[in-house]
Amino acid sequence: MNGCGNEILVVDLRETDARVRADAAIALAGRAETHFDQIMAIHRPATPGTDAYVRIINADGSEAEACGNGTRCVVQALAAETGRTHFTFETRAGLILAEEHEDGSISVDMGKPRFGWQEIPLAEEFRDTRAIELQIGPIDAPVLHSPSVASMGNPHAIFWAKQDVNAFALDRFGPILESHPIFPERANISIAQVTSPSSLTMRTWERGVGLTRACGSAACAAAVSAARTRRTGREVAVTQPGGTLTILWRDDDHVIMTGPAEWEWSGRLDPETGAYSRDAAEEREIG
Numbered sequence: 001m002n003g004c005g006n007e008i009l010v011v012d013l014r015e016t017d018a019r020v021r022a023d024a025a026i027a028l029a030g031r032a033e034t035h036f037d038q039i040m041a042i043h044r045p046a047t048p049g050t051d052a053y054v055r056i057i058n059a060d061g062s063e064a065e066a067c068g069n070g071t072r073c074v075v076q077a078l079a080a081e082t083g084r085t086h087f088t089f090e091t092r093a094g095l096i097l098a099e100e101h102e103d104g105s106i107s108v109d110m111g112k113p114r115f116g117w118q119e120i121p122l123a124e125e126f127r128d129t130r131a132i133e134l135q136i137g138p139i140d141a142p143v144l145h146s147p148s149v150a151s152m153g154n155p156h157a158i159f160w161a162k163q164d165v166n167a168f169a170l171d172r173f174g175p176i177l178e179s180h181p182i183f184p185e186r187a188n189i190s191i192a193q194v195t196s197p198s199s200l201t202m203r204t205w206e207r208g209v210g211l212t213r214a215c216g217s218a219a220c221a222a223a224v225s226a227a228r229t230r231r232t233g234r235e236v237a238v239t240q241p242g243g244t245l246t247i248l249w250r251d252d253d254h255v256i257m258t259g260p261a262e263w264e265w266s267g268r269l270d271p272e273t274g275a276y277s278r279d280a281a282e283e284r285e286i287g
């Protein structure tokens, strides 16, 4: 499936005790025909009252706490299976509520953002609570500096650009910043431009993945960081290369992300070996 172009492999493991191994994930990600940014592995619920436990696995085999675009894909898959519209999932980051709307769009309650240095986490306390001292380019003439940092369950840094976000070589500085010592658990690195009080454009270098066409949790992190630094209001349209998400930072502090999810193909996957076969009859695009 894909969520705004973020490539997601939804793997249904509810009938088995199997888990997707890191090496199998890496092998699948490395093949053109099964390439993905994240696997969303659906397991039987671990907590009563929830619909599933969802493990999020990046293309490098690492596990993530949150994935906004992938969660919308899981909602669409389970909504198609059950006819239901409301779901509660458990992830490493906690409980997530999600809802499919009549027009097919899906909203996910991404929870409350966190800004404390130990919560993001950062390696050390930082002076300004709204930006850290990090820069790209020569010390005396940085191209981008002072990114906002936030956790949406997973760590994010957002550099604010005055010009088109495509003007920056994110493919070059993304990998360096992702593993910068200030981020002990690495971080997702984004560049965002405020285009109006209610809109942003952005690109993201995803932790454990690389350049992506969209990152839902990064869109949420950018939206709350923009609102909290008075760059925008609390509801913004966030446009990424793969599409646009609406992000609302509610007064109760919860961040609601709304956007699409699309099927691409389905098939059978052996979670142990990573062997898979596409089901041609079921290949479909539902939109």
Ligand SMILES: N[C@@H](CCC[C@H](N)C(=O)O)C(=O)O
Pocket: 006, 037, 038, 058, 063, 064, 065, 066, 067, 068, 069, 070, 154, 155, 188, 206, 207, 208, 209, 214, 215, 216, 217, 218
């Ligand atoms: N694509 C995701 C984010 C996935 C996890 C991220 N790469 C991380 O390791 O934190 C999204 O849509 O939020």
